[in-house]
Amino acid sequence: MNILTYLIPISLVLGGAGLLFFVFTIRSNQYDDPEGDARRILSGEYDDKPKQ
Amino acid sequence: MTATMRPPVSACPACSAAPAAERLAEMDAPTEAHIVLSLPTIHCAACMATVERALGAAPGVRSARVNLTMKRVSIEADPDLTAEDLIPVVEGAGYEAHELDTTAMSATATDRAGRELLMRLAVAGFASMNVMLLSIAVWSGAEGQTRDLFHWISAIIVVPAVAFSAQPFFKNAYTALKARALNMDVPISLAILLALVTSLWETTLSGEHAYFDAAIALTFFLLTGRYLDHRTRSVARSAAEELAALEVPRAFRVTPEGEEQVSVADLRVGDLIHVRPGGRMPVDGVIAEGTSELDRSLLTGETLPVYAAPGQDVSAGEVNLTGPLTIRATAVGRDTSLHRMADLVAVAESGRSRYTSLADRAAKLYAPGVHILSALSFVGWFLYSGDLRVALNIAAAVLIITCPCALGLAVPAVTTAASGRLFKKGLLIKDSTALERLAQVDTVVFDKTGTLTAGTPELTNLGDFTRRDLQIALALALGSAHPLSRALTSAAQDAGITPEQLEDIREIPGHGTEALWRGQTVRLGRSAWVGGGQTDQTAAWLRIGDGPAQAFTFTDRLRDGAEATVKALQEAGLDVILMSGDTTATVESLAHRLGIQHWLAEALPQDKAARIQALSNDGAHVLMVGDGLNDTAALTAAHASISPASALDAARVASDIVLLGSTLAPIPDAVQTARKATRRIKENFTIATWYNIIAVPLAVAGLCSPLIAALAMSASSITVSLNALRLR
Numbered sequence: 183m184n185i186l187t188y189l190i191p192i193s194l195v196l197g198g199a200g201l202l203f204f205v206f207t208i209r210s211n212q213y214d215d216p217e218g219d220a221r222r223i224l225s226g227e228y229d230d231k232p233k234q
Numbered sequence: 235m236t237a238t239m240r241p242p243v244s245a246c247p248a249c250s251a252a253p254a255a256e257r258l259a260e261m262d263a264p265t266e267a268h269i270v271l272s273l274p275t276i277h278c279a280a281c282m283a284t285v286e287r288a289l290g291a292a293p294g295v296r297s298a299r300v301n302l303t304m305k306r307v308s309i310e311a312d313p314d315l316t317a318e319d320l321i322p323v324v325e326g327a328g329y330e331a332h333e334l335d336t337t338a339m340s341a342t343a344t345d346r347a348g349r350e351l352l353m354r355l356a357v358a359g360f361a362s363m364n365v366m367l368l369s370i371a372v373w374s375g376a377e378g379q380t381r382d383l384f385h386w387i388s389a390i391i392v393v394p395a396v397a398f399s400a401q402p403f404f405k406n407a408y409t410a411l412k413a414r415a416l417n418m419d420v421p422i423s424l425a426i427l428l429a430l431v432t433s434l435w436e437t438t439l440s441g442e443h444a445y446f447d448a449a450i451a452l453t454f455f456l457l458t459g460r461y462l463d464h465r466t467r468s469v470a471r472s473a474a475e476e477l478a479a480l481e482v483p484r485a486f487r488v489t490p491e492g493e494e495q496v497s498v499a500d501l502r503v504g505d506l507i508h509v510r511p512g513g514r515m516p517v518d519g520v521i522a523e524g525t526s527e528l529d530r531s532l533l534t535g536e537t538l539p540v541y542a543a544p545g546q547d548v549s550a551g552e553v554n555l556t557g558p559l560t561i562r563a564t565a566v567g568r569d570t571s572l573h574r575m576a577d578l579v580a581v582a583e584s585g586r587s588r589y590t591s592l593a594d595r596a597a598k599l600y601a602p603g604v605h606i607l608s609a610l611s612f613v614g615w616f617l618y619s620g621d622l623r624v625a626l627n628i629a630a631a632v633l634i635i636t637c638p639c640a641l642g643l644a645v646p647a648v649t650t651a652a653s654g655r656l657f658k659k660g661l662l663i664k665d666s667t668a669l670e671r672l673a674q675v676d677t678v679v680f681d682k683t684g685t686l687t688a689g690t691p692e693l694t695n696l697g698d699f700t701r702r703d704l705q706i707a708l709a710l711a712l713g714s715a716h717p718l719s720r721a722l723t724s725a726a727q728d729a730g731i732t733p734e735q736l737e738d739i740r741e742i743p744g745h746g747t748e749a750l751w752r753g754q755t756v757r758l759g760r761s762a763w764v765g766g767g768q769t770d771q772t773a774a775w776l777r778i779g780d781g782p783a784q785a786f787t788f789t790d791r792l793r794d795g796a797e798a799t800v801k802a803l804q805e806a807g808l809d810v811i812l813m814s815g816d817t818t819a820t821v822e823s824l825a826h827r828l829g830i831q832h833w834l835a836e837a838l839p840q841d842k843a844a845r846i847q848a849l850s851n852d853g854a855h856v857l858m859v860g861d862g863l864n865d866t867a868a869l870t871a872a873h874a875s876i877s878p879a880s881a882l883d884a885a886r887v888a889s890d891i892v893l894l895g896s897t898l899a900p901i902p903d904a905v906q907t908a909r910k911a912t913r914r915i916k917e918n919f920t921i922a923t924w925y926n927i928i929a930v931p932l933a934v935a936g937l938c939s940p941l942i943a944a945l946a947m948s949a950s951s952i953t954v955s956l957n958a959l960r961l962r
Contacts, residue, residue: 186380190387194364201360208349208356218302221279 525744557743
């Protein structure tokens with residue numbers, strides 16, 4: 183049962199990290215143009231960083 | 235954990251959250267112009283790159299970013315740049331562009347409520363996944379200390395997660411209770427809270443059953459329903475706002491220094507305003523200078539253009555056809571006749587407000603029933619066993635089992651699927667109960683001008699003229715931008731006619747075109763000016779020298795799909811009625827052409843609304859389809875209403891559904907889909923009820939473990955969602 187002391191915190195931390203990333207994506211407007219973003223990755227113009 | 239989830243309060247909360255505020259701030263200090271263009275034709279990665287590159291290369295543009303989802307480009311540019319400078323740039327790159335009024339669009343810039351819901355949904359999803367893992371361990375046989383540990387961890391996750399995620403339900407329930415009413419959120423909040431309290435109590439006593447997973451899963455499923463609901467409505471709202479934003483309210487004011495472009499809101503009584511041919515009157519006024527013809531069809535439904543000369547009154551919303559006019563404003567803004575009529579509509583009782591949605595009706599039956607059932611099982615068990623803990627546990631189980639998870643998803647899941655399907659076909663569902671009301675419709679009332687007809691004339695008697703007459707008429711028609719001239723031009727050119735050589739062609743605004751042909755005067759225009767006779771049809775008269783005047787007669791061209799739509803509606807068993815403000819002869823001929831039995835001509839706006847009221851009183855459910863200001867009262871009075879995108883703003887606001895394309899064809903389809911959707915909603919209610927019928931006796935009997943509760947809840951929610959997806 184000692185394994186639980188590792189596994190439970192690990193699963194919570196991983197899940198929490200996913201949640202934090204999700205919050206970050208919402209806050210940085212990453213869902214404003216899903217269709218456009220899907221196409222932009224096909225273009226070579228934005229390879230270095232997203233155009234501001 | 236909750237603290238980190240809340241957006242931090244920045245120094246200027248409005249700045250970070252609402253670009254609209256930023257934009258307004260920019261307007262005060264013009265260091266930068268923010269321009270938004272609508273690009274209806276872009277569809278691919280190459281389109282985006284082309285538009286952005288073209289705009290980026292234009293002088294004065296600082297940045298341009300295309301949003302493909304909304305088919306828009308937002309441009310930051312030097313303050314002296316306007317949309318007129320940039321539209322040619324985009325059109326030069328090969329794409330259609332229209333200016334959007336940024337003030338009318340401000341509300342859609344950021345969907346704050348949607349974002350907040352999504353955040354709550356994410357937290358609830360995260361918590362329910364983790365708690366479900368722990369619960370599965372408990373259900374599969376964890377005992378003693380391990381079980382207590384798992385329960386405690388669950389409690390630590392669930393309590394803050396529920397406190398954050400379930401706030402919308404708590405708030406709604408509180409508002410309802412304060413108003414001494416019951417809504418769906420009251421049993422929801424009670425179930426969540428009671429589940430938490432009994433589970434905490436059980437956990438402190440090392441009890442066997444804890445409902446933490448149920449409390450959070452309930453929140454998650456219900457939030458999903460709320461979010462779907464919100465999404466559907468915000469998509470519709472932003473599309474509707476975009477339609478309004480396409481009409482940028484601008485006017486040309488004549489000042490001693492010349493002409494200046496101003497916003498319509500800045501016009502004052504007494505201002506002189508220049509209205510170009512093709513422009514719409516921004517205010518009520520009196521013509522000060524110029525002659526022309528006016529198209530009043532959006533206000534009255536009349537198709538015949540009206541002669542306009544100095545001294546004549548004009549109303550906001552009329553369209554100037556031929557010559558430039560200068561008008562002196564007599565009423566502006568909210569005082570214009572356009573606004574006064576629109577305000578009258580707002581006062582009238584609408585079909586919308588009379589209707590109680592299926593969900594509300596279900597809630598009205600459901601909420602008291604659940605409370606009574608739960609209270610009875612609590613009292614019953616307390617009297618039977620004398621144990622408060624057992625009684626409370628069972629009452630909580632009953633509330634959880636009956637909690638309207640499936641009911642909360644039943645309606646939004648279906649309306650989302652149906653609205654998505656109809657949106658693809660070019661129909662915008664603006665109101666949340668529109669589909670339910672549309673499904674009940676048994677009578678369809680059409681307006682004529684601009685709805686069944688496209689509002690553009692079509693020549694009917696080309697064959698009555700000699701080739702030489704047509705050649706002269708074509709040459710004259712080419713000299714004018716009047717709708718009748720344009721119709722004549724396209725009809726003649728389609729017939730392979732080439733224009734005759736004429737000299738000295740000039741357009742006399744409000745009358746027609748005149749020229750010299752082999753020394754003779756030739757004229758094409760209004761009957762009185764050319765010397766023609768009387769006709770009850772729309773006509774332009776041609777006279778060559780001293781010869782007799784001949785009439786080109788026109789009929790209003792049918793809108794795409796009008797015939798098929800009327801036929802399909804009639805075949806579906808609906809009663810089709812035509813109501814118009816136009817003359818009896820035109821209305822009768824159109825009704826005959828479309829096979830419509832019942833029609834009403836020369837109807838005033840009040841007549842239309844009264845007729846619809848009369849039909850409703852006879853028990854009919856009327857769908858009104860109309861576009862003009864004269865239809866708004868009728869649109870409001872009807873059980874459900876549709877207007878085309880070309881309609882006046884007031885008419886679009888008054889209607890539940892907007893047709894985005896130029897064809898009427900999606901209407902029968904909309905009725906079909908609405909009926910199917912309502913059937914699905916009712917099926918969903920049935921499914922949810924059956925789950926309750928099976929599970930509630932178990933809960934009341936005290937046999938319902940958290941596992942059974944979780945299974946029943948998830949299974950019913952998933953069945954309901956899948957059933958809704960069958961609509962696609």
